[in-house]
Amino acid sequence: MSTTVPAARAAALSITLRDAPLLTGASLTLVPGRVTAITGPSGAGKTTLLRALAGALPPGARVSSGSIEVLGRDILALPPEELRRLRRHRLAFVGQDPGSGLNPRMRVERLIAETAADRRKTSVADLLRAVRLSVGEGLERRRPAGLSGGQQRRVALARALARRPEILLLDEPTAGLDPALRDDIADLLRDIAEVDGVAIALTSHDPDFVARCADDAVALWPDQPATDPAATAPGPPVPAARVHIRATTSSPVVEVKALNAGIGAGRARHRVLADLDLDLTPGTLTGITGPSGCGKTTLLRTLAGLHRPESGSITLHGEPLAPSYRRRTRDQRRRIQLVPQNPLGALNPAHTVAATLTRPLKVHFALPAAQCERRVAELLTAVGLPPHYATRRPHELSGGQRQRVSLARALAAEPDVLLCDEVTSALDTDTAAALMCLLEDLRSSRSLAVVLVSHDLPLVSGHADHVLPLAGPHPAPLAAQDVANSVR
Missing domain, CATH: 3.40.50.300 (P-loop containing nucleotide triphosphate hydrolases)
Incomplete structure (x- = not known):
């Protein structure tokens, strides 16, 4: 050699x-x-x-x-x-x-x-x-x-x-x-x-x-x-099969009934979600697991109004939600926020981090400029990024940093439901643990309902109150x- x-x-x-x-x-x-x-x-x-x-x-x-x-x-x-x-x-x-x-x-x-x-x-x-x-x-x-x-x-x-x-x-x-x-x-x-x-x-x-x-x-x-004030050691894992870990008497913030959804078009279309029922309760974390292609991301996009289901119903605080986010009210859109798996495609390359985080603050809360600047710094610190990153653009960030900016943008809307699609997959172990601690704090302090899609079973089982496994085809190995x- x-x-x-x-x-x-x-x-x-x-x-x-x-x-x-x-x-x-x-x-x-x-x-x-x-x-x-x-x-x-x-x-x-x-x-x-x-x-x-x-x-x-x-x-x-x-x-x-x-x-x-x-x-x-x-x-x-x-x-x-x-x-x-x-x-x-x-x-x-x-x-x-x-x-x-x-x-x-x-x-x-x-x-x-x-x-x-x-x-x-x-x-x-x-x-x-x-x-x-x-x-x-x-x-x-x-x-x-x-x-x-x-x-x-x-x-x-x-x-x-x-x-x-x-x-x-x-x-x-x-x-x-x-x-x-x-x-x-x-x-x-x-x-x-x-x-x-x-x-x-x-x-x-x-x-x-x-x-x-x-x-x-x-x-x-x-x-x-970078220092991360939220970084702490993650709690010990519990068995992956354990569900309904935390008892709660709260009414669901989101209810999903008999949901059917497919992907593709024409001959290439096939169903990935069939008669799915799901309740999301304030203060809980629901883990979604399963092989690639089984419908995990489709489920999150359907809840966010970005993917039209074939049938079924979704309600928010007891009120029916339109299948498309375009037909939902601004307040309904604010209350359900999605952190996508690939943030680079979701962040405007021409906008600085500050502009990205300021927009939901102005749209939903009409905050003045001075308050927006302080809130942007608070959001960046909360997700483990230095406040001076506010002047950077997406191409100036690492993959993990873009993921945290995407999370901060979702949190800026102060949602009731946070949909997280593989948000820890591009993070190192310590940063992922800190992010999970942040989500734990948000669940406790804001009664936030969190849905976490992940292939990391120890992470899901160690933090989730409920685990929803989705099945899907797995090609035979060659x-x-x-x-x-x-x-x-």
């Missing part, structure tokens, strides 16, 4: 944005045939390092010291046309919010085929199987809006594999995936590295995934770790040789 020429190397790399450090003194070597995991707390610069390797630093970011070389070239000094050729043929990058990079008008089969290095020898069906997506059930005919967050992530991975790259860069590739799929993806990446000699770099907060997948690990740390053949 010592004679193998590195595919990429970063040496003492530091990157700043408006004099604020994004990455400090990072060193990394990617070798063909090996998987390198980049770990560390949220905000340490993991995504920034991957983007530097891809030649895609955020606008305004610059290398303040160190060097970076990819496939024998200084990638940050390449002319635009050479950089495009390199990305098209030799390097593939899958970001933390891959759904935002999928053309919403294109179907899955075309999305994958368009990136293939050789379309005559590339089987879309084999690539879908390789990333554990079902074939023959219409998924390949769906558009991105008809996919769950985990399915979008795997379609983006299949697009990257279709290129047959020499370097594969993956930002949190298992966020939003259940443990079985996480292990399948780990085995798939190992096969790709070993059989095809691909150099793989990935970021992850999941120590089990890193242990199963990576040959090498690089730990990054923030230049000045043999290792079938996986290797599908991406050649």
Whole structure:
């Protein structure tokens, strides 16, 4: 291995944005045939390092010291046309919010085929199987809006594999995936590295995934770790099967009766929620679990009025809710807030954090500017971010920081119901624990009803008052040789 020429190397790399450090003194070597995991707390610069390797630093970011070389070239000094050729043929990058990079008008089969290095020898069906997506059930005919967050992530991975790259860069590739799929993806990446000699770099907060997948690990740390006053050790977990942990006599704030919902259109449409009943009670946390694609996100979007159900009813404080949020009153919209799985696509890239958090304060409460400024600082502190982050825009934040801004925006509306879709999947263990403590405090102090979608069963079982497991199809695993053949 010592004679193998590195595919990429970063040496003492530091990157700043408006004099604020994004990455400090990072060193990394990617070798063909090996998987390198980049770990560390949220905000340490993991995504920034991957983007530097891809030649895609955020606008305004610059290398303040160190060097970076990819496939024998200084990638940050390449002319635009050479950089495009390199990305098209030799390097593939899958970001933390891959759904935002999928053309919403294109179907899955075309999305994958368009990136293939050789379309005559590339089987879309084999690539879908390789990333554990079902074939023959219409998924390949769906558009991105008809996919769950985990399915979008795997379609983006299949697009990257279709290129047959020499370097594969993956930002949190298992966020939003259940443990079985996480292990399948780990085995798939190992096969790709070993059989095809691909150099793989990935970021992850999941120590089990890193242990199963990576040959090498690089730990990054923030230049000045942010203090989080809410951070405390999480409580001991309780058995996952335990439900109705906390007795309550309060009337439900939201009641769901006989809810049926499907995704997709035409022949590709299929039902994911069937005759579902659910009560959300003030001060409780309801955990939603189940495999990717089983309808967890669809349920949250239906409650928020963003996905029209086929039948059934939803009431808020005993009053019927219209299926579409457009037909709900402003007060009804305020009372049910959604924190999406992929916040990058939900945050306006042109708006600062302050503008994002100020809007609900003005719309719902007509607060004057001075009060808005104080409230923005309070909201950022509550979710573990320094108040000066108010001047940043989404591209200047890490994935975990964007997730916390998205949560702060939802809290700004002072809702009765908070719908959280995989809000801890992009956070390190300590930050996730602090976030759960924040939700616990909100439940107690504001009688907030929280719905938490998560694949982290210990986290759900340790904090939930009720657990709702949803079932869904799980593609049969492929043999290792079938996986290797599908991406050649």
